[in-house]
Amino acid sequence: MISSWRRRRAAKREGKLQQQRSEDGEIEFELTVPREFRCPISLDLMKDPVTLSTGITYDRESIDKWIEAGNFTCPLTNQVLRTLEPIPNHAIRKNIQDWCVENRSHGIERIPTPRVPVTSMEVLKILSKINVACNRQDGKGCRDLVLKIKSLAKESERNKRCVVTNGAAGVLSEAFQAFSMATASSFDENVDVLEEILSGLTIMFPLDVEAKGFLGSVPAMQCLIWFLSSGDLSRRRNAVLGLKELVNVSSSSSDNRRKVNELSETEGAIEALFKLIKDPISPTSTKAALLVVYRIITSSSTKEKQVRKLVNLGIVPLLLETSVDAERSICEKALGVLDGICNSEEGRRMACDNALSIPVLVKKILRVSDLATEFSVSILWKLCKNGETEHGGSVVFEALQVGAFLKLLLILQVGCAENTKEKASEVLKMLNLHRNKMECVDPMDNFKDLKRPF
Incomplete structure (x- = not known):
């Protein structure tokens, strides 16, 4: 009886099967992983055992996280590591794989040999x-x-x-x-x-x-534009991602402005970016193209010239159509570009002449995101303040018809950025002057999908 108990205890230490009775009285088997096969950090079976300069073996994933956290000592011995490059322990890995094979009948899968x-x-x-x-x-x-x-x-x-x-x-x-x-x-x-x-x-x-x-050098940028204008989809995608990286605002302002100026002055850049937005190849490339265009029309020294060129290409109807059913990020960027375009008289005139402009802008208020709302209110403010439709009807009347008044009131109630609040208040004053002159549509359709913040 005593020898039987000793055998069971030895089996447990060696990682063999140990027995225990379940609630219904049936004998169940539990497999214990040998201690030397466990990572000292995670206590799990090591899949890629590596040894540090201190001689202690860990699983690579666990020790990598330890070192990446800024630790330069051995977790177990606290000794300073002479090198941060652990050495694969092929002997222990082979023993672990053999143990997995021996116990495959108990649901243990053999760990694959990891790539070095x-x-x-x-x-x-x-x-x-x-x-x-x-x-x-x-x-x-x-x-x-x-x-x-x-x-x-x-x-x-x-x-x-x-x-x-x-x-x-x-x-x-x-x-x-x-x-x-x-x-x-x-x-x-x-x-x-x-x-x-x-x-x-x-x-x-x-x-x-x-x-x-x-x-961002001139020859490299010219090559990126050539790739952007080519027919190969992969080249065009990679090129616009490269341009997006160059005009990222994380760079110093002077350096960023220089790159944006050089890009805007590169022949064919605007046309290639417009083509990528008009004939999209992926959401990622569309977002990148819109962001690059936004930087050009808001930061470059020739932004008026570039805006005029984009308006002549037909950017305004394209942005409005893109905004109608686009995902949030694309919609935000399209509205941002349209806001920049509407800084120019040509851009505002084109927006006022488009039948989609006011309905789309009012619909996007409080429906997409805070950023989309800010851009929509800004564009609406610019159009109401400066724009008239080609038929002579005021943009203010059209905004009233599609329920802009109550939406702008709601913006003031739920809160927004101070600049947006000022523009919304100014538009409300313009709308209020004409409220008694016409019937407004029921705005409840605009609010049926609005999530309340409380």
Whole structure:
């Protein structure tokens, strides 16, 4: 009897089956994972055991999170780590896999052999070769190396972090600039490597200041515009994402303004962006194109000229049609661009002449988001203050007809930004002067889907 108990206790320590009785009296089996197979941090079965410089083995995912949190000591021994690159423990991994196979009849699945993550040394070696190939203008060699970097970055999130932290974005941006400068004489030879470099850069967004400096050079920007104007969907998507990254307001204001000015003055830029909005290829590219256009018409030194060009292309009806049933983010950006367009007399005239303008703007108030409401009120304020329809009827009358009065009253009640409140109050005063002159539609249709904030 005593020896039987000792055997059961030994089996438990060794990770063998232990028995216990369920509530209905039936014997159940519970499998205990051996202690040496468990990660000291998560206490779970290790899937990718790695050993630190202190000799302690952890699961890679757990120790990576520990190090990324800013810890540079061994969690178990508290010793300072001599290196942050853990070494795969193939012996323990093999033992864990064997144990999983032995217990597969009890529902234990064999852990797959993990891919060994890329090291900083490997990444730096590849980036050094890219620099050499770039200096030699070896397009094919550079393209093959960029494909290798892309493959590593896509393999896992850890690899991507390793690639980015070792300066891959700066090296690829510099290579893009270098091959862009050579396109005038040998574009057909370099287009493949440029396309591959740009594709690799999109994986590493957001870019640092150095990388943006290379990508924002005149030759590189001209190449981006050429890609944006080409028929290849992948090139167009990557190009507009690159332009969006360049005009991001996270850069210093002077540097950002310079890039926006250079972009607005690049031949064919406005036309290519308009085409991408008119014939969308994906929601991501549409959002990026709208954001770039917004930066151009609000920040560039030639914004009046660019607005005039966009109005002549037909941007106003396109933005209104886009806003009708678009998702929130696209709707916000389309209304933002329309607000910028309506700063010009041509833009306001085009908006007043469009039958969709006032109904769409009133409908979007309090229906999409706070930002969409702010843009809608701002546009309505500009049109009511300055605009007249081509038939001579006042925009104010049209706004009253579609229920703008009660919607603007509701804005003041539920609260909004101070600037929006001032514009809503001013529009209400203009509407109030004409309320007794005409019948207003029942505005309850506009509020039936409105969620109350209380």
